Amino acid sequence: MIQTVIFDMDGVIVDTEPVHKFAYYQHFNELGILVTEEMYTSFTGNSTRNIFQKLKVQFDLPHDVEDLILRKRHLFNEAFDVKPDLYLVEGVFELIQDLYANGMQLILASSASNGTIERIFNRFDLHSYFTHKVSGEDFPKSKPHPAIFEHAASLSLAPKENCIVIEDSTNGIEAAVGAGIFCVGYDSFHSKNQDLSKADLIIQHFNELNFNRVKSLV
Structure with missing residues (x-):
């Protein structure tokens, strides 16, 4: 699970x-x-x-x-x-709330700098939902190198086999696959020309996921 x-x-x-x-x-x-x-x-x-x-x-x-x-x-x-028109991706906050309310551990693993991560988390009040925030600036190699996801998985309360990654980029999906973690590819309108074919599951909207479906993915 x-x-x-x-x-x-x-x-x-x-x-x-x-x-x-x-x-x-x-x-x-x-x-x-x-x-x-x-x-x-x-x-x-x-x-x-x-x-x-x-x-x-x-x-x-x-x-x-x-x-x-x-x-x-x-x-x-x-x-x-x-820039006033900066919003959370449609449906993602509802998913975060659902997973959190049901005891799922949430970890961020982003190529963004620590400063940018903090700005986003402060603006949208996300801190309380995530146990850890991992920045790509702390690793010598970026995605598609798997190091950031290997580290994120090491912070999990569960074994790597009980983790999933949600990604929207070719490089991110390759990094998750390289780390040996089940990967959900989000086919984002905003992420152009990305190859999601290596993902284990591809979704077009976050309303396709909820706690019950996520817990049973592997």
Whole structure:
């Protein structure tokens, strides 16, 4: 029986992707680099550090990776603070409440920075539902490397076999599969051009899940 649900954040709990994209492209313009839509899409599920490590090599940027990260985060925070139309993904809060009320352990495992995670959790008052919040910035390799989900599963009160991951990106699903954890792929309207085929189950809306279905998935 499933006892722990590990949630991704961006695209699963909240759609911050438009804010991230706005901030990234502001930064790309400042740097004078041309990042194609295809290249940008391939970064989905990567941490900011890993993205700039790749861009530094790709475009031979002279800047320090840490400086690039700080500038992008500044641009993101500016946009985040003024963007009023930032909402939880439809149906996800009801699912979180249902799982929590029935004693399911909830863990966050997101490629977002600790700062961004805190901003989202503060804005939507999510802290009380999750026992742990794991950030991709604390790992040298981003999804699709499985390290973040392996660590999240190690924090579970149950064995890994009694955990599931909910993800919406190609890289995230590959990371969950690599960690050997049952993966639910959320076919999000906001996550374009993502391959969910390796997920164990694919859903189009969170009303397809509830405590009774989740606990019986494996």
